[in-house]
Amino acid sequence: MGHLHGERITLREYRYEDLSYMREWVNDHEVTGTLYDNFLYPQTDTETESFLNAMVDGKTDRKGFIISLRDTLEYIGQIDLNAIDWRNRAASLGIVIGRKEYHGQGYGREAIGLLQQFVFDTLNLNRLHLDVYEFNQRAFRCYLSCGFVEEGRLRKRLFRDGRYWDVIQMSILKDEWEQQKSAEEREAAQ
Numbered sequence: 001m002g003h004l005h006g007e008r009i010t011l012r013e014y015r016y017e018d019l020s021y022m023r024e025w026v027n028d029h030e031v032t033g034t035l036y037d038n039f040l041y042p043q044t045d046t047e048t049e050s051f052l053n054a055m056v057d058g059k060t061d062r063k064g065f066i067i068s069l070r071d072t073l074e075y076i077g078q079i080d081l082n083a084i085d086w087r088n089r090a091a092s093l094g095i096v097i098g099r100k101e102y103h104g105q106g107y108g109r110e111a112i113g114l115l116q117q118f119v120f121d122t123l124n125l126n127r128l129h130l131d132v133y134e135f136n137q138r139a140f141r142c143y144l145s146c147g148f149v150e151e152g153r154l155r156k157r158l159f160r161d162g163r164y165w166d167v168i169q170m171s172i173l174k175d176e177w178e179q180q181k182s183a184e185e186r187e188a189a190q
Contacts, residue, residue: 004065004114011065011114012073014055020068021075022048025098034136035096047082054119067097067111081119090127091119104138108174112146120174125175129171133158140168147172147180 004011026048032039037049054060064080078098084091091113097108119125130148132139148170156164 004118005070006110006114007112008070009076009114010068010070010073011079011111011118012068014052014064014066014078016052016056019049019052019074021098022052022078025096025100028100031096031098034133034139064094065111065115067095067107075099076107077111078113081115084123084125088127089125090129090134091123091125093128093130108139109142109146112142114176116146116172118175126174127171129169132168132170133160134166135160136170140170143170147177149176 003013023045026039026043048093055062055064061084062080062082064078066075067077067079068074069076076099077095079093079095081091082094093112095108095111097103116128119128127153128148130143131154132143134140134153149172151169151171153169154167157167158165
């Protein structure tokens with residue numbers, strides 16, 4: 001896959017030298033507390049390295065990019081397509097901004113926008129979906145601003161921090177993304 005360039009970031013390939021950046025966050029609850037249950041237990045060096053090796057070597061069904069700073073290509077996070085369903089033209093999105101100093105600055109939104117363009121224009125998929133936990137309101141608002149719509153909720157599906165939470169299922173379809181893109185282009189032209 002080639003690089004995808006945005007205003008401040010580039011989505012690039014996974015590299016072996018990304019390991020040290022990944023190790024900084026994989027056991028940090030501030031970062032992983034909103035991610036899936038595979039981060040409930042401490043992740044070993046070997047587990048992180050195995051994941052990275054699989055991504056670099058292409059020995060996984062998951063396809064993805066490192067979110068990097070445009071000027072230096074330095075790692076700030078990851079954005080992946082999980083479970084690509086070619087027959088039905090759909091994929092699941094996963095994203096993490098691993099370096100906390102880049103949280104809340106719009107890097108995730110920019111990365112999602114680049115990935116949407118790749119998914120809908122290059123791969124010609126029709127649907128991109130994700131799950132977000134009810135308590136992760138920052139991510140929920142980000143996904144809404146990227147055009148995702150709430151499809152449903154798995155009520156009280158997640159137990160975290162002493163209580164049950166809903167898992168919100170969201171998606172965006174190709175035609176919805178195209179309408180959003182057209183509206184943004186019209187607005188920018190005015």
